[in-house]
Amino acid sequence: MGSANRNEDANREWAVLASRLIVGDGAPPYQDAVLLVRGDRIVMVGRRKEIQIPPNATVFDLGDETVLPGFIDTHNHPSLKPIGVEASDYIPGQFYDPDSRLTARAIRNVRIDLLSGVTTLRCVGELNFIDVTLASDIEQGLVAGPHIVPSGPRLGPTGGHVWIPQWSVDGAENVRRAIANYVQHGSKVIKLGLLDETPETTSYSEEELSAAVDEAHRQGVPIAAHCTGPWGSSIRGCVKTGIDVIEHAVPLNEEIVEEVAASKTMFSLTPFCYKLHWPRRSEYWEFQDSHARSAKEWTDFNAAAGIEYLEANPEVMTKDRYFGREVFPALEPWMNAVKQAWQAGIPMAVGSDAPHGIYPLNIEFLVDCGIPPLDAIGAGTGMAARVSGIGDVTGTLQPGKRADFISVRGDPLQNIRVLRDIHLVVRSGIRYDHLSFQ
Secondary structure (H helix, E strand, C coil): CECCCCCCCCCCEEEEEEEEECCCCCCCCEEEEEEEEECCEEEEEEEHHHCCCCCCCEEEECCCEEEEECEEEEEECCCCCCCCCCHHHCHHHHCCCCHHHHHHHHHHHHHHHHHCCEEEEEECCCHHHHHHHHHHHHHCCCCCCCEEECCCCCEECCCCCCCCHHHECCCHHHHHHHHHHHHHCCCCCEEEEEEECCCCCECCCHHHHHHHHHHHHHCCCCEEEEEECCCCHHHHHHHHHCCCEEECCCCCCHHHHHHHHCCCCEEEECCHHHHCCCCCCHHHHHHHHHHCCCHHHHHHHHHHHHHHHHHHCHHHHCCCEECCCCEECCHHHHHHHHHHHHHCCCCEEECCCCCCCCCHHHHHHHHHCCCCHHHHHHHCCHHHHHHHCCCCCCCCCCCCCECCEEEEECCCCCCHHHHHCEEEEEECCEECCCCCCC
16 A cells, blocks of 8 residues: 555555454454555455564554445446536536546546545446546556446437437347447446336347347456336346346336346446435535535535435425436335345445445445445445456455555444545555545
């Protein structure tokens, strides 16, 4: 672990001491813990009394803090803001921005994602392979941000979800060709956009879905699908054809949970986007862009805005609402179904969906659903790595894995809001928390 200096000695050793360490695999935390790092890799993890610190190691004592894996945001759109101040700034309008503006916005967004504790993010739909280029730039040190699992553009049928011509692909053979082309351009995951068309059908036919799954797997990459609507036909279509990961999972009920649990399909949920109908007030975005000085300030501001909105619109908790772009679930039934999905053992991760710099609030939401804090943290770390197909390199604090970790001031198992108060942010053994939020 070092500062953001890429000329650091690759063999430099660090010993990070903390009151507790969460591995990210569901195991109880180590108390009075040590994390040994050499270069960009974890060397050893355990209790202080059981580990001999190398004599030349630099010791970094965090006192009463908790060390845990860096968060993995499994549903991110780096070049987007959720909603702008004017109607013309609403998400579809942003897709028509020039690449230079998309890239500038992405650079800003991934920086604040990193400072909120996200050391890896999985992109699920970026125009013109901006995410592929951004991933390379970050690894070269040109841009400060998390590791990126890029998807490239999303695939969907003409007239489908948030439709624009650039990512319209119709017909099984065209879908196959598009996926092969995406992988050639650097996509590491394929994203489909599906909406419930009827109680029995979704945006793509079964033939198109099967072709997409077959080609993605033939190319050696996982495939995910946006699934929203009033009936669950998109989710059922994904389960039937073998889609790897369902994004959003709307609607969610006991019957759908049972069907998914009987399959190998996983969830990438986006809980916080349901809790807050993003304000169009100019002062909201001004706070992010000009006033927030830390991820904690920004997450606190968002949490307060979410509470304010729900208090002003209590029907959101119990009644379905249509906000013009998505079918948003009533919160209480959906939260109950999320807990049922966890109890059923469905591999479940969480993503932000475009609100940037507030990732810990998604884990708080899982705790609000009734999921124990340790498992909720796992959904943002070890399980998120599994859902993203990168569990062999990151997601848990284990020897040989990348030194991607953070520390928070306090014990999140006693108070999950501690996750907002981030101290260290280390990605591949390099420390980034000294960077300004602005």
